[in-house]
Amino acid sequence: MNDKPIEKITTKIWRETPEIDNPFAAADCYCCGYDVYGDLLKNASYIDYLYLLFRQVPPTPEQSALLEGLAIALTNPGPRDHSVRAAMSAGVGGSTHASALIAALTVGAGNLGGAREVFHALAYWQQCQNRLADWQQLITDPPQLEREDVWPPMEHAPGFDPNGVSCPTPVRKTLEHLVAVGKTTSLTWLHQHRLELEGFAGCPLAFSGVAAAALYDLAFLPEEAEMMFLLLRLPGAAIHSLEQEKLGWRKYPFFADGFKLNP
Amino acid sequence: MPVHSKLETFEDNWRTSMGGWSPEGKVVLRGRDVFQELKSNSWMEYLLFATTGKESPKIARLMEGMWVICTSFPDPRIWNNRVSALAGTARSTGALAAAASVAVTEATIYGLKPIKGATDFLYRADKRLNDGEALEQIVQSELKQFRSVYGYGRPLVSGDERVEPMMEFARSIDCGEGRFIKLAFAVAEYLSKSRLKYQINIAAVCAGLLADEGLTPMDFYHMATLAFTAGAMPCFIDALNQQEGCFFPLRTSRLNYTGGEQVKHWRV
Numbered sequence: 001m002n003d004k005p006i007e008k009i010t011t012k013i014w015r016e017t018p019e020i021d022n023p024f025a026a027a028d029c030y031c032c033g034y035d036v037y038g039d040l041l042k043n044a045s046y047i048d049y050l051y052l053l054f055r056q057v058p059p060t061p062e063q064s065a066l067l068e069g070l071a072i073a074l075t076n077p078g079p080r081d082h083s084v085r086a087a088m089s090a091g092v093g094g095s096t097h098a099s100a101l102i103a104a105l106t107v108g109a110g111n112l113g114g115a116r117e118v119f120h121a122l123a124y125w126q127q128c129q130n131r132l133a134d135w136q137q138l139i140t141d142p143p144q145l146e147r148e149d150v151w152p153p154m155e156h157a158p159g160f161d162p163n164g165v166s167c168p169t170p171v172r173k174t175l176e177h178l179v180a181v182g183k184t185t186s187l188t189w190l191h192q193h194r195l196e197l198e199g200f201a202g203c204p205l206a207f208s209g210v211a212a213a214a215l216y217d218l219a220f221l222p223e224e225a226e227m228m229f230l231l232l233r234l235p236g237a238a239i240h241s242l243e244q245e246k247l248g249w250r251k252y253p254f255f256a257d258g259f260k261l262n263p
Numbered sequence: 264m265p266v267h268s269k270l271e272t273f274e275d276n277w278r279t280s281m282g283g284w285s286p287e288g289k290v291v292l293r294g295r296d297v298f299q300e301l302k303s304n305s306w307m308e309y310l311l312f313a314t315t316g317k318e319s320p321k322i323a324r325l326m327e328g329m330w331v332i333c334t335s336f337p338d339p340r341i342w343n344n345r346v347s348a349l350a351g352t353a354r355s356t357g358a359l360a361a362a363a364s365v366a367v368t369e370a371t372i373y374g375l376k377p378i379k380g381a382t383d384f385l386y387r388a389d390k391r392l393n394d395g396e397a398l399e400q401i402v403q404s405e406l407k408q409f410r411s412v413y414g415y416g417r418p419l420v421s422g423d424e425r426v427e428p429m430m431e432f433a434r435s436i437d438c439g440e441g442r443f444i445k446l447a448f449a450v451a452e453y454l455s456k457s458r459l460k461y462q463i464n465i466a467a468v469c470a471g472l473l474a475d476e477g478l479t480p481m482d483f484y485h486m487a488t489l490a491f492t493a494g495a496m497p498c499f500i501d502a503l504n505q506q507e508g509c510f511f512p513l514r515t516s517r518l519n520y521t522g523g524e525q526v527k528h529w530r531v
Binding site for chain 1: 268269270274276277279280282283285291315333337355356358359361362366369375376379380382383384387406409413480484495510513514515516517519520521522523525526527528529530531
């Protein structure tokens with residue numbers, strides 16, 4: 001008899017009881033104390049369950065409305081977005097559907113408009129909160145990489161679009177809506193001081209900046225915000241990829257004349 | 264209103280010296296005709312040239328030895344390989360398994376972060392030595408700032424069985440005597456006598472060997488990205504060939520729940 005302790009998965013999120021006839025199948029599943037299939041399934045909205053998973057407590061109605069608004073705003077970045085283009089590139093070639101989402105995650109993970117930008121922007125919120133002078137200091141003198149990382153260094157102020165001209169209407173409308181439904185301090189402050197912050201950054205606020213402020217107000221940590229941003233933007237990538245798969249590569253830009261090899 | 268986006272210049276206009284394909288049937292890589300000038304290269308030589316612009320059968324051979332000796336253990340318990348084994352047992356595809364394993368290899372306690380980090384550390388340490396600092400001071404400040412030194416210490420076991428075979432292979436192709444590999448072992452010597460007792464791991468050895476060949480942290484990182492696939496793929500195949508779902512199944516009692524026992528009720 002082997003009396004070494006059995007290796008287990010430690011979790012404070014999930015508890016299961018076994019089926020009577022099968023120890024490898026769960027009869028009851030509890031998420032943070034809530035019966036998933038006996039209670040949440042009937043009574044919770046999807047967005048509330050999502051919040052519960054990340055924060056381990058149920059959201060207030062305002063928090064729920066804030067996350068719901070953010071989820072709708074982010075769910076389809078549209079077919080010109082880098083991450084959706086990645087998914088469509090899988091689609092037109094007839095690649096596996098999982099590869100389309102892997103492609104969207106990979107491209108949508110980055111420092112430019114992606115989840116890593118949200119990570120950095122949320123860290124900026126943690127550091128500066130509602131202090132305009134601190135934002136100015138951090139944006140004009142950003143932290144330097146102390147040793148090599150696998151991530152490239154940021155090339156612009158996180159949460160802002162270095163290629164933007166003015167803050168786009170969807171970003172402004174999303175910010176206004178989230179301020180109205182969430183009534184939270186950081187989003188409200190961002191709404192009031194957007195122009196000053198854009199002045200420090202030298203470019204307009206982006207969706208990543210709104211997402212970071214919203215998730216900071218929902219008490220997300222940078223890594224939690226990074227994950228949530230990755231998740232929330234996948235539906236658009238999925239459906240645009242499927243659409244292009246049906247249409248095929250002939251109807252999808254190849255940039256035949258746009259590629260110029262230097263002599 | 265005038266259009267003044269920075270992006271306008273780049274519309275249908277991607278200029279590159281890296282290479283590409285033309286419909287006339289020519290393929291160019293870094294200014295070289297693939298069919299005329301590179302067709303006899305080994306794949307590793309081609310990858311080295313594509314990734315770093317370096318043309319060196321010696322570095323390619325050294326890198327190939329590293330891939331075999333250091334990065335391709337076919338053990339499905341190792342976390343990146345485990346992803347491929349899980350893909351196999353769950354009947355996913357080989358390419359998805361490999362892609363996920365490669366992505367997961369960008370880890371902190373093994374894989375690509377130590378590979379890049381150890382190379383970066385050796386370059387920084389070498390510069391500081393040249394500036395007159397003592398080795399002890401350099402290592403101590405690294406530990407103080409980051410609480411670790413990439414390339415030293417290892418999860419599960421303290422020693423690294425790959426160090427000796429790798430050095431033996433390196434010496435067989437006239438590597439292993441440069442200043443960076445000597446520095447890597449000098450740091451190991453210092454750390455082994457310190458309170459932490461960290462031993463050198465293979466990341467510092469490979470970093471030292473490749474820094475002596477002029478590879479930068481980015482060069483090594485880019486080259487090593489695919490290095491782990493030869494360990495992951497057999498794990499996928501093995502799990503695919505066995506009964507579906509049988510790779511280390513977990514019964515419900517294998518969850519160690521540490522949250523509160525109280526059952527809560529959702530507000531309606």
